[in-house]
Amino acid sequence: MNVRLRHRAGGGRRSLWPTAALVGYALLLTAVAFWPSPVDRGVDPALESALTWLHAHGLPGMFDYAFVERSANVVLFVPLGLFVALLLPRRRWWIAALTGLAVSGAIETAQLLLLPARFATLDDVAMNTTGALLGAAASLLLRRR
Known part of the structure; x- marks a missing residue:
């Protein structure tokens, strides 16, 4: 059964998959964001070792642990920007980037206030918002298409 939803603004027909994808993504994001300890704990020694090996084989030094962490923050929020923007009229795509900013700000604030083992940073907000913008x-x- 193919369920479709009529989009009010454009009069076009859209499937419900962006809504379902957004709900699934929100559950995953909540788990990652509110995990009591840093989600990369236990991975960082292996990542450092892999980066050291890659640097020895020609990977430029700018691709360090901080680069990987910042890139992961960008990638984590691309689906948010994509799914939110697909639910909005095309002219309102920018609301998806603002949603990324608001969600990231709320997550970082909650981590600061409620999760002492986590590190809340403005850099994370900037990278997450960039990801949402790329998704939009x-x-x-x-x-x-």
Whole structure:
């Protein structure tokens, strides 16, 4: 059974998959964001070892642990921007980036106040918002097809 939803703003028909994907993603994001300890605990020695090996084999030094962590924060929020933007009229794609900013700000604030083992940073907010913006931009490309 293919369930479809009529989109009020554009009059076009859209499937419900972005809503279902957003709900699943929100559950995953909640688990990652509110895990009591840093989610990379236990992984960091292996990652450092892998980066050391890669640097010895030509990977530029700029690709360090901080780069990987920042990139992971960007990638983590791409689905949020994508799924939110797909639920909005095309002209309102930018709301998805603002949603990323608000969600990331709320997560970092909660981590600061409620999770003493986690590290709340403005850099995470910036990287997460960048990811949401990239996801929103990807939605524009998908809609062109």
